[in-house]
Amino acid sequence: MALARNAAVVRKYQTQGIEFAIHGYRHIDHSQLSVEEQNAHFQKAIQIFAEEGIDCKGFRCPYLRWNEATLAALSQNGLAYDSSNSLVWAIDQRHCTDSYYRALEFYGAQPASDYLALPKFNAGQNLVRIPYCLPDDESLIERLIWDSPAEMNQVWPTMFQEIHQRGELFNLGLHPERTYDCADSLEATMRQVQAVATEVWRAPLKEIATWWKNRYQAEVEITDVETNKFRLTVNGPPGATVLLRSVESHTATKPWFDGYQQAVESPCLIQTNKRPFIGISPASSPDLTSFLKQQGYIVEISSQADLYPFYLDRPTFSPEQEQPLDAEINRGSFPLVRLGRWPNGAKSAFCVTGDIDAITVWDYGLRFVGY
Numbered sequence: 001m002a003l004a005r006n007a008a009v010v011r012k013y014q015t016q017g018i019e020f021a022i023h024g025y026r027h028i029d030h031s032q033l034s035v036e037e038q039n040a041h042f043q044k045a046i047q048i049f050a051e052e053g054i055d056c057k058g059f060r061c062p063y064l065r066w067n068e069a070t071l072a073a074l075s076q077n078g079l080a081y082d083s084s085n086s087l088v089w090a091i092d093q094r095h096c097t098d099s100y101y102r103a104l105e106f107y108g109a110q111p112a113s114d115y116l117a118l119p120k121f122n123a124g125q126n127l128v129r130i131p132y133c134l135p136d137d138e139s140l141i142e143r144l145i146w147d148s149p150a151e152m153n154q155v156w157p158t159m160f161q162e163i164h165q166r167g168e169l170f171n172l173g174l175h176p177e178r179t180y181d182c183a184d185s186l187e188a189t190m191r192q193v194q195a196v197a198t199e200v201w202r203a204p205l206k207e208i209a210t211w212w213k214n215r216y217q218a219e220v221e222i223t224d225v226e227t228n229k230f231r232l233t234v235n236g237p238p239g240a241t242v243l244l245r246s247v248e249s250h251t252a253t254k255p256w257f258d259g260y261q262q263a264v265e266s267p268c269l270i271q272t273n274k275r276p277f278i279g280i281s282p283a284s285s286p287d288l289t290s291f292l293k294q295q296g297y298i299v300e301i302s303s304q305a306d307l308y309p310f311y312l313d314r315p316t317f318s319p320e321q322e323q324p325l326d327a328e329i330n331r332g333s334f335p336l337v338r339l340g341r342w343p344n345g346a347k348s349a350f351c352v353t354g355d356i357d358a359i360t361v362w363d364y365g366l367r368f369v370g371y
């Protein structure tokens with residue numbers, strides 16, 4: 001109903017490149033709702049968006065509170081992404097209040113030191129989950145205590161630097177009603193982003209979700225030209241990039257980050273002493289294969305472990321093992337060919353999103369046009 005009242009304004013922002021998404025038909029705790037109830041809420045919300053001519057591809061739960069039924073209902077309603085799960089960056093405890101710790105528990109936030117701040121595609125549900133980064137504006141202003149504004153204004157830029165270095169996604173949260181209080185924080189962050197502008201992919205959540213799914217589904221055609229000499233052709237979304245480590249390339253490359261070269265020609269022709277892909281035993285978990293492909297690794301299921309410089313046999317694989325495995329692969333110096341996580345060789349990704357609670361029905365992903 002609130003969307004209906006404000007539809008003209010929303011349509012105007014939409015034409016400026018700002019994405020709008022569902023934030024619940026009502027601003028309530030979805031973790032307490034059944035799949036049938038959530039289905040009914042999403043159907044009503046989608047209908048309102050459609051009637052008002054507002055494009056809508058995703059959802060964020062009020063209070064970041066979701067349950068498995070939320071994901072099932074989003075999937076059943078054909079939505080492309082959910083951005084309700086959250087990761088929290090460590091803040092020195094002298095700044096933290098009980099209210100901050102309670103909020104983190106209420107959100108179910110997981111530590112960013114143990115998990116990758118990256119989307120995750122669930123093929124069965126055809127749904128991408130994009131984690132939300134904490135502390136957000138509400139935590140900075142209302143739940144953390146600072147000796148000076150300058151101290152607070154350092155938090156997001158520091159998070160950005162770490163996320164950029166890790167090559168992940170900063171999904172920054174900002175409610176419009178706190179824009180003024182957070183203006184200096186946001187500006188300091190945007191300066192950091194701007195300083196490495198060509199290395200950061202800035203996009204709204206719907207583009208991030210689409211990219212992640214399409215890049216995951218990209219096919220890398222590997223032709224064995226002769227022993228240990230391979231030709232690679234990528235059949236994937238525009239912007240898909242091949243990265244090379246510790247291999248000899250017969251086609252042009254340019255330096256990338258973290259010991260990788262970026263292929264600038266397609267197809268690319270490479271030579272190594274072993275197959276520079278990740279070998280996986282046939283008994284390994286499909287979750288392992290899915291995870292590795294989502295990071296851009298090229299996976300070959302094979303029982304010949306000796307063909308590969310890095311070979312995994314893991315019949316079980318849990319989310320807690322994702323970050324340590326990715327770190328292990330990246331710490332190594334063995335020959336490796338992979339796809340870059342982000343388009344056009346970007347190292348990290350950045351997105352500003354906010355909950356519009358004042359007009360209660362939805363949420364928007366704010367794209368900083370021109371940055």
Ligand SMILES: [Zn+2]
Nearest residue numbers: 062063355357
């Ligand atoms: Zn909200």
